[in-house]
Amino acid sequence: SPEDKRWMDYIPQKNREKTLFNRHKTSTIIKRENTLECISVFIDSYHELNLIIYCNAKTGIISDCEIEYSRAPGAACYTNKTHSYKLKGKSIYKLTKKKILSFFGFSEGCYHLVEMASDICRILSEHINDKAF
Numbered sequence: 252s253p254e255d256k257r258w259m260d261y262i263p264q265k266n267r268e269k270t271l272f273n274r275h276k277t278s279t280i281i282k283r284e285n286t287l288e289c290i291s292v293f294i295d296s297y298h299e300l301n302l303i304i305y306c307n308a309k310t311g312i313i314s315d316c317e318i319e320y321s322r323a324p325g326a327a328c329y330t331n332k333t334h335s336y337k338l339k340g341k342s343i344y345k346l347t348k349k350k351i352l353s354f355f356g357f358s359e360g361c362y363h364l365v366e367m368a369s370d371i372c373r374i375l376s377e378h379i380n381d382k383a384f
Contacts, residue, residue, distance in 0.1 A: 272296050278370045280378075282308055289343070289375070291367035297324045302367045304343060311344035311375075318364065331361040338368075344379065346372050 299322040318332040337354040355364035
């Protein structure tokens with residue numbers, strides 16, 4: 252948007268001698284009775300955001316989704332938390348990256364959210380047969 256800083260105005264104007272860019276992603280799945288709490292955290296040099304998805308452990312039906320931006324380069328980034336309702340009622344076990352992209356991506360979305368949700372789905376699909384779920 253016009254009120255956002257230009258990229259070169261946003262990044263620190265100093266010579267980067269040791270670290271050009273930092274990036275950290277983590278995903279955690281916690282089972283509480285019949286509910287899975289799926290938490291993903293994304294932090295890089297310019298962003299900090301969290302995604303929490305609550306779903307039924309057996310069916311995967313999503314009951315709630317929370318998106319929180321703590322730090323982002325532009326005002327448009329913060330509006331992406333309004334996309335949280337798009338997952339409600341869907342089964343997390345049936346979500347594909349293409350479907351996640353349609354919810355959180357494209358021109359009005361945030362690819363970091365797509366990555367985070369896709370990571371959660373990948374972890375769940377890899378461990379669906381574990382007794383933990």
